[in-house]
Amino acid sequence: MNAMNAVSPPALLFDAVLPVFLAVLTLFCATALLIVRTRLRSTRNALDTRTRELLSAHEKIEVLSREKREFEEKFQAIFDNSPYSIAFNRLDGTYADVNKAFLSRWGLSREEVLSLSAAELAAGVEDERQRFRDMLERDGRFSNMETQMVRPDGNVRHLLFSSAMVSAGGQASILSTAVDVTSLKEAEKDIKRWREKFDLTTAAARLTFYEYDVENDVLTWSGSMLDVLGYDPEAMKGNLSVWTELLHPEDADRAIALFEEALSQQKRYVIEYRLRRKDGTYADVFEYGRMFARTQDAPRRVLGIIQDVSEAKRTERALLQSEEKYRDIFNNAPIGIFRTSFTGRFLEANPTLAHMLGYRDRNDLLASVGNLETDLYPYPSTRQELIESLLVSPQGVRRDIEFKRKDGAPFYAVINASLQFDESGRPAYLDGTIEDITIRKAAEDMLRQSEEKFASIFRLSPDAIVLFEMDTQRIQDVNDAFVALFGFSREEVLGKTSLELGLYQSPALRDRLYALMNEHQIIRDFEFAAYRKDGEEILCLLSCQVIGINGRSLVFAVLRDLREMKRMQQFMIQTEKMQSLGGLAAGMAHEINNPLGIIVQGVQNIVRRLDPYLGPNIEAAKRYELDLHRLSMFLEERNIFRYLQGIRDAGERAAAIVASMLSFSRRSERTFSSNDVNAIASKALELAGKDFDLKKHYDFRRLNIVREYDPDLPLVPCVGTEIEQVLLNLVRNAAQAMVRAGTENPTLTLRTRKMRDWAVIEVEDNGPGIPRKDLSRIFEPFFTTKKVGEGTGLGLSVSYFIITNNHHGHLTATTCEGRGSKFIVSLPLNPGA
Structure with missing residues (x-):
């Protein structure tokens, strides 16, 4: 009885309440953690599946990249040697690249052209340039628009100008080509003048x-x-x-x-x-x-x-x-009429013939031309051949002959002549007409030039082109791009069918294409898989049309390699998924935030209510005759405070993850200003220098820091705090990786430089490097190579979002396993350009 009285009622009440309280608290915390783990496990499973898919895609991308480089080398050769002017312009009008024909046409060096914009090079034609821009914005391209250019030496040239919006190097560009038609325009003017004279x-x-x-x-x-x-x-x-x-x-x-x-x-x-x-x-x-x-x-x-x-x-x-x-x-006939002696003198000629030959009038012609063989024909043998033909066929001979005018200039004409005899039957004189066909000859020359241009375009086109007969389906000709794309030599494909070459996956696909051609005579943008000579599958886009050449029906087919375009589409899909994941992260963060706040706040309140020095706690303890210091010692001995601190640390860590997810998904209000990137890099290093962990023997200050700053780097328009956040994350990741790997003489290098219109920041270390299998995933949310509990997997993904989305820049990584890694941040110096 005395022993029972030795325990006070408050003590009995506390002993009864405390286990219940601790049990409820433990159940509450376990439930909250179970919810968090369940949702994170689901997210990780989905990301693991996507990771395996991306690894497979990465291996294909590497193959495509190698083929892309080979294609670019061939394209560059075509670009440099094209007889037509070709230029790539950025959207701001400045020239990104031009070929040799462009430089020759303008009479400028490459350096001079690349320092100019289209507006500066073609000054004074703003209305026409605006018209071209409107067509590009409306249709994305235009072809064969007549325009004029004034060279720096004042020479005016007439051009057929074509332009199209293209994607080059991941950026939208304008591809322009120009064909000089000055000689044709001058010929048209001459024809018009002659027509006016004729009328x-x-x-x-x-x-x-x-x-x-x-x-x-x-x-x-x-x-x-x-x-x-x-x-x-x-x-x-x-x-x-x-x-x-x-x-x-x-x-x-x-x-x-x-x-x-x-x-x-x-x-x-x-x-x-x-x-x-x-x-x-x-x-x-x-x-x-x-x-x-x-x-x-x-x-x-x-x-x-x-x-x-x-x-x-x-x-x-x-x-x-x-x-x-x-x-x-x-006198008024539009053709020249003549009579000449058999020996070679003019007896009569009409004014048209006199003017045609460059003489003032008929009398001038008759007085000036004494010997037809030397004064009218460039070669004396030409008239002798005409005479010999007339002796065989005196009733009439028709020939295309080159004559020369009074000033010696040549011109082409059709002569119709007949041979007349005297009473004794001897040749007396020639009657006939001469029709000037200089314009027709010029048209024939233009046609020949057009055919040569077509042949050049056919041969040098970057797309594969094949010409084959509609009936026999046998290949008549292919261009160099076809040879490069499919791996056959030109001799191997001529005379063969596509079925014999094994280009199609199945005869059924080939039969379907021919059925479409027979029905519509044309096919536009038909996507199918073809095979190279070595058996490699190529995704192609086919456009073809039936054309008539020399009375035969031929199919003109153009095949475009879609592999690079498909790779870009996959990249765009991945980008869209990343954006969707950001929205998902935001939703999850908001859902998790509320229970996390309750957990952290509850733990804080429990600790405060157990504080033996807090007034309200002391008053409540006195009412129940409870010794708070002894209770505190009991809780300390039973590790209750450590458990509560663990709950608080876990809650705050989860809150930090939620904050990172919200930062990843939410675009906050930011102010762009001109910043010294070198100063931002130094500040990031200063903040990182305060990072140390005694348990892991980690101290940022023990690293060798190398600063290679460009003193002439201009101010960069950016959000300084965001760039500082990115650099701090990069240098801390590098430092932690070198410490984990036990790198000897760990060295961290920060490098800044200017590259054209970009400010480049490089963070390089000599640590263990990034495994190649992980390189394609490092910017994914929640992906981390650190141990469980050491990283959230959001640092690099948030950094990537800040650089690419907020600043329209680039963040890339290169690595060499066992020798270190390098992260490259590129920021535009002119974001609005």
């Missing part, structure tokens, strides 16, 4: 010209038809009945019969008849026409000249009409 001549001579397409029964008019007959030439366009309905009833049968006879015999003809004017009266006309046989470039047609000879008929119908009509036709 002026026909208007003055009141000549009506017509062209009749025999096979299609199409009759077109030009010249002075409005002045002569009162009809608009365009309104009178139609079939042959337009002409027959205008014939005088008395002349209709004869004129039609003569015209049909000329058609049937394919000969020249001259017809005299009367045509009805618009006012109902009739005009006496003289028509000179000629039948032209069908050629590859033109159908069978008749060309003719109609002249109003009404006045001549009225004044001298009987005697002078024939001579006057001949003289008018002779």
Whole structure:
């Protein structure tokens, strides 16, 4: 009884309450930790699965990267040797790269061009450049836009300009090409001037010209038809009945019969008849026409000249009409007409021929040309060959011949000549016409040049191009890019089919493509997998179209290697997933924050209520006759305080993880300012110098710190505190890695430098390096190589987010296992450019 009385009631109450309290507290803490562990375990399982997928993708990326480098070397050779001007511009207009043809066209050095923008190089054409920019923004590309450039020496050149938005090096760029068409524009101007002279001549001579397409029964008019007959030439366009309905009833049968006879015999003809004017009266006309046989470039047609000879008929119908009509036709014909002696002198020539040969008039021509062999032909043998042909075929010879003008300049013409004999049967003179075909020759030259350009584009195109027959499906030609892409030599593929080469996965896929071609004659952007010669699978994008060449149906197919594009798509998908993970992290953080706050606050309150020096605790203990100091000693002996501190440390650690997750997912209000990166790096080292751990014998100050700062580095626009946070995280990671590995003479190097428009910060150590299998994952959230409890796995992911998302820069890592690692931070000096 005395022993029971020795224990006070408060003591009995405390002994009863304390186990219950501790049990409830332990159950509460265990439940909270179980929730946290369960959610973190689920997240880790998902990340482990994604990690294995990324490792597999990384191995494929390394193969693609090697092939990409080989492709870039080939592309650079094509780029440098292209005959067309090629330029890459950044979005701000500055030149990123240009080829040799571009430098030659502008007459500038590469250094001069790369220091300029498009606006500075092509000053004075802002409206046109704005028009090009609008088209790029609207369509992403434009082709063959005519423009002008003024070289630094003042020389004006005409260009066909094409441009497209492309991605180069992960950045949006503008690819531009230009073809010089100055000579073509000058030729067009010359043609226009000659056309104006021709129209002026026909208007003055009141000549009506017509062209009749025999096979299609199409009759077109030009010249002075409005002045002569009162009809608009365009309104009178139609079939042959337009002409027959205008014939005088008395002349209709004869004129039609003569015209049909000329058609049937394919000969020249001259017809005299009367045509009805618009006012109902009739005009006496003289028509000179000629039948032209069908050629590859033109159908069978008749060309003719109609002249109003009404006045001549009225004044001298009987005697002078024939001579006057001949003289008018002779003098005003658009082609040269001549008569020469057999020995080689001009006997007669019309003004057109005189002007064609560069002489003032007919008299100047007849007086100046004494010997045709030397004065008209560049080579005397040319006329001798013509004479020999006429002796064989005196009725007529047609040839394309090169003549020379009075000033010695060459020009090409078609000569139609016939040989006439005297009464004794000896050759007397030559009659004929000369038609200037310089323009046609120029067009042929342009066509040849166009074919050469096409051949160059075909050969030098960075995309693989193949040309094969539609019927036999046998390959006719391939370009260098095709050879490089599929690994076959050109000789190996010519004459073969794609099935024989094994390019397709299955014959069914090939049959499907040919079915589409037969149905639509064209295929756009068909994605499929093809095989190289060595069996490697290539993902390609196919576009092809049926074209006609020399009467054969050929398929022009372009194949684009999609491997690099797919790699970039995967990178974009990964980036999107990272952003989604940030949102998930934010949601988890907010959900975990509330119970963590309760746990940490509850532990703090328990410790405060057990404090023997706190007034309210002392008063409550007195009421129950409780000795707080002895209670504190009991709790200390039973490690209760240590358990409570452990709960508090775990709660604060979880809160720190939550804060990092929120920082990772939430864009806070930040202020950009110009900062000295060298000073920021030094401050980060100063803060890291306070980091030490006696239990692990870790002290940052024991490291060898090497500072290699660029004193000329300009101020960098950034959020200084965020960059300091990134550098502090990088140097602490490096220091901890070297200590864990026991690196001898641990050295940490901070290096700054300027590289073009970027400020570069390098953090390099000589520690153990990063295992290659982990290198692709180091910027993932929650991934860490530290032991459990030493790292959250958010440091590098948050740093990566700060540099790439907040500052639009780059954060990359390189490593050599056993020799150290290097992290490279690149910040733009002109973020808005």
